[in-house]
Amino acid sequence: MKKPSAAGGDAAAVREHALVLVAHGASARVRLASGEETLARTARRGLQCVCGDEVICSSDSQRAQWQLYEVCPRRSALYRSNARGRAELVAANLTLLVVVVAPRPEPDLFLVDRYLAAAASAGIGSLLLANKADQEFTLELRADIAALEAAGCAALQCSASSGAGLEALRARLRGETVMLVGQSGVGKSSLLRQLVPGSGAVVGELLKSDEGRHTTSAAHLYTLPGGGALIDSPGVRDFAPAPEMLDAGTLGFAEVAALAPQCRFADCAHMREPHCAVRAAVDSGAMSARRYESYRRLRRLREQLLEQLPHSQRKPRGSG
Numbered sequence: 001m002k003k004p005s006a007a008g009g010d011a012a013a014v015r016e017h018a019l020v021l022v023a024h025g026a027s028a029r030v031r032l033a034s035g036e037e038t039l040a041r042t043a044r045r046g047l048q049c050v051c052g053d054e055v056i057c058s059s060d061s062q063r064a065q066w067q068l069y070e071v072c073p074r075r076s077a078l079y080r081s082n083a084r085g086r087a088e089l090v091a092a093n094l095t096l097l098v099v100v101v102a103p104r105p106e107p108d109l110f111l112v113d114r115y116l117a118a119a120a121s122a123g124i125g126s127l128l129l130a131n132k133a134d135q136e137f138t139l140e141l142r143a144d145i146a147a148l149e150a151a152g153c154a155a156l157q158c159s160a161s162s163g164a165g166l167e168a169l170r171a172r173l174r175g176e177t178v179m180l181v182g183q184s185g186v187g188k189s190s191l192l193r194q195l196v197p198g199s200g201a202v203v204g205e206l207l208k209s210d211e212g213r214h215t216t217s218a219a220h221l222y223t224l225p226g227g228g229a230l231i232d233s234p235g236v237r238d239f240a241p242a243p244e245m246l247d248a249g250t251l252g253f254a255e256v257a258a259l260a261p262q263c264r265f266a267d268c269a270h271m272r273e274p275h276c277a278v279r280a281a282v283d284s285g286a287m288s289a290r291r292y293e294s295y296r297r298l299r300r301l302r303e304q305l306l307e308q309l310p311h312s313q314r315k316p317r318g319s320g
């Protein structure tokens with residue numbers, strides 16, 4: 001039986017801001033402003049939250065059952081594209097995307113570029129992290145990393161197994177909301193264990209009370225010991241940016257953004273147009289040919305994905 005209350009039954013309700021640690025269907029593991037962690041169920045259909053979201057939760061006065069009824073405005077949102085070109089929200093409020101590469105498995109630099117492009121287009125900072133510094137880096141990989149640095153991408157080296165470079169990494173991550181991404185096998189889980197002691201045991205436990213469903217592929221938010229947060233997203237391995245979230249003019253390529261004002265046409269796509277400063281920079285060696293090839297591939301991928309979308313959903317951003 002419901003307790004009668006003076007102000008329309010809501011008088012005893014408690015409201016609190018909370019941070020989403022794991023989101024899964026209609027429920028989420030949240031950390032309340034008080035520090036308490038609890039399960040909250042979304043109050044209505046269509047209310048979508050993701051890892052990293054700030055939300056408002058409410059409960060009865062016993063604080064036993066929490067409902068999640070509002071998602072606070074996001075400072076940033078990282079989207080991926082599903083196979084049909086639709087945007088899927090991966091994580092909210094990230095400030096730094098850490099793209100991990102290693103000598104093995106064979107690096108996929110085009111995947112790295114797609115992550116960097118998505119981060120730049122979303123206003124999220126990025127860091128290239130070369131892990132397994134205890135192994136030998138080929139000349140080619142060194143050159144690829146140098147080209148990314150020349151394009152303005154910050155880079156660090158470390159080894160999750162030897163510990164080399166981890167202090168500098170911790171210092172860089174302090175206070176940031178970070179997501180570690182990269183190919184399977186580059187060492188993301190190993191890095192997580194180093195950066196968040198005890199995190200290994202937590203995976204898979206966070207939502208155990210949620211109808212026994214498993215969440216091994218769901219993103220988890222961990223608190224960094226020095227302040228800040230780290231989101232581990234095992235579900236994001238291959239990655240295509242959501243086409244309508246990419247900056248339509250530059251696709252998030254920093255070199256292209258820097259060169260584009262010198263192209264003859266203001267809407268130059270830097271593909272076949274005459275007097276294109278981007279292509280001139282590639283010809284002169286000022287821009288990496290591999291990065292430019294990556295730009296071209298991403299432009300084609302973006303077009304393919306946009307074509308699959310219904311017209312109403314094509315809302316190219318940027319370039320005006």
Ligand SMILES: Nc1nc2c(ncn2[C@@H]2O[C@H](COP(=O)(O)OP(=O)(O)O)[C@@H](O)[C@H]2O)c(=O)[nH]1
Nearest residue numbers: 131132133159160161184185186187188189190
């Ligand atoms: N030599 C070396 N091996 C590493 C390093 N970091 C991770 N590994 C190994 O690389 C493999 C994949 O690591 P894991 O953390 O599971 O990669 P993930 O798939 O990105 O999560 C494991 O065998 C790790 O022990 C490192 O810095 N140096």
Ligand SMILES: [Mg+2]
Nearest residue numbers: 188189190234
């Ligand atoms: Mg892993």
Ligand SMILES: [Zn+2]
Nearest residue numbers: 263268270276
């Ligand atoms: Zn151009």
